[in-house]
Amino acid sequence: MSSVPPRQQEIRVLSPTAILGYGFPMASFEAGLALQPDVIAVDAGSSDPGPHYLGAGYSFTDRDAVKRDLGIMLRAARRHDIPLIVGSCGGAGGQPHLDWTLQILLELAREQALAFKLAVIDAEVDSAAVMQALRAEQIAPCGEWPALSEEDVHGSTRIVAQLGVEPFVEALSQGADVILAGRAYDPVVFAALPVLRGFDHGLALHMGKILECAAIACTPGSGSDCMMGVLRHDHFLLHPLDPARACTVASVAAHTLYEKSDPFHLPGPGGVLDLTGSRFEQVDARTVRVSGSRHVPGAYAVKLEGAARVGYRTISIAGVRDPVFIRQVESIVEAVRARIADNFSDIHPDSYSLLFRLYGRDGVMGALEPRPDAGVHELGIVIEAVAPTQQLADTICGFARSTMLHYGYPGRVSTAGNLAFPYSPSDLKAGEVYRFSVYHLLPVDDPVARFPVHYEQVQPMVRRDLCA
Structure with a gap:
């Protein structure tokens, strides 16, 4: 038995x-x-x-x-x-x-x-298989993600499940x-x-x-x-x-x-x-x-994750402690943007992006920061340019950095420079930039x-x- x-x-x-x-x-x-x-x-x-x-x-x-x-x-x-x-x-x-x-x-x-x-x-999932499922209307967004497009699939370096x-x-x-x-x-x-x-x-x-x-x-x-x-x-x-x-x-x-x-x-x-x-x-x-x-x-169904390259990034990190500068930082940023648009008028503004992250005020939360003016006495500024080529990203970031460094704002006392740089070189090439292009469900x-x-x-x- x-x-x-x-x-x-x-x-x-x-x-x-x-x-x-x-x-x-x-x-x-x-x-x-x-x-x-x-x-x-x-x-x-x-x-x-x-x-x-x-x-x-x-x-x-x-x-x-x-x-x-x-x-x-x-x-x-x-x-x-x-x-x-x-x-x-x-x-x-x-x-x-x-x-x-x-x-x-x-x-x-x-x-x-x-x-x-x-x-x-x-x-890893072959993009042809994803495309076939997409055309058969079998792919659904995951959560609030927008509907998947053929451009998203074709542009993805790789897709995993x-x-x-x-x-x-x-x-x-x-x-x-x-x-x-x-x-x-x-x-x-x-x-x-x-x-x-x-x-x-x-x-x-x-x-x-x-x-x-x-x-x-x-x-x-x-x-x-x-x-x-x-x-x-x-x-x-x-x-x-x-x-x-x-x-x-x-x-x-x-x-x-x-x-x-x-x-x-x-x-x-x-x-x-x-x-x-x-x-x-x-x-x-x-x-x-x-x-x-x-x-x-x-x-x-399995969740798909895909990434597509959107360009190249260059960043510059600087510090500011002048209270007059800090009080006017929004207008200074906008003036720097305007100066770049004028100097590079031959480059369409949609071909690059320029971000200013203000750490010490709202660098983490951005527009969602509930207390943007709570006793700020110094700012860490990250200037970030993303463009189709590394050279253009370098150019935009470098020009933004030098413009902000020497920008003359009302009430300015010292003309030696507005920014303190913790690193030399001040501009750091961050290389390729990707975005999540696929975040969808595949049956x-x-x-x-x-x-x-x-x-x-x-x-x-x-x-x-x-x-x-």
Whole structure:
């Protein structure tokens, strides 16, 4: 008579850091390993740094920092024979970002003489496929984003999709020891193993939503420290691995609301995470229990993110402390704009943009600043020019800087110069400028077939080429 193996009662997920490359204390990581995790999972990217890294094709995280983190995780995962899962590789999760992370991983495998089954999941979407879906009227805006145009698609350097949990579950079911994936819905790298093993989908995703930023959901919070999630069949537990931190009901519930416009319904690939019945309870001084979260299946769609180049940027940073200048700063800015328009009358004003950011007054909030005149005694001014070429951006920024430096305003006392520059050269070439051109939903019939998993058996001390 055959025996049925007992149902696994819990899964322990170790989240070492908020983003691969942000670092973590070894003491916290070792404390997590001592608790015998079933999987090490980490989110490696975000759209928070803006569209530049997606469009330009390189990471916003440092290579040496990523190699340090990844090396520690890889060595621990192989030593404990548990999976290592990395999502949104290279920051933006496009093909060059995935290849970059893969190069680091294979370099580590050679250096550490490690063998493992590797799964690679590409999240980049061909623009022709997006165009086909657009012409078939299948693409919808995400939130308040405007309707997608063919010009947006053609102008995009690359387009990625936020992968759902299904390709990760497929890779784990095929025995992958290490999974590297392009852009992914943040919670799924933490939810994949629990979903594979039959744990509640909603609880798994909610736990992943919190673990994605590791110890940021603690008090005090940190993006470079470890967190442990323990998922059971009707709840999950969260606790930090640094004794100086604690999970509280307030810190965990607050992080649940992080980056969400609706506090109760969190849409993602394949459905909505419904938090209307979620309950947060303090178990002990450092641990929180969460229950009642549900996943409501729906039409399957992935969020597309695309970036298009709009030009080149040059900036100049200056400081002002003259109260007479500060009182007249709006009229001075407008006078500088007028001088540029007159001097470069042969250049259409729509072909470039010129911004003046006034830090110390409203540089962060801009027009939304509620107290623009609250005791300002000095301003930091960032002059920014964006134009179709770097040369034109240099020209516009340089002329704006020199004009403002020597502009004669009423009540001016000194004629030596109005601005103080912290840097020489004063004008800094910032290079290519991108905008988010695609932020839309693409329906997908089969998320595994649409985003196939590529496997490779990595052998120790053997130099490998990049996966296809």
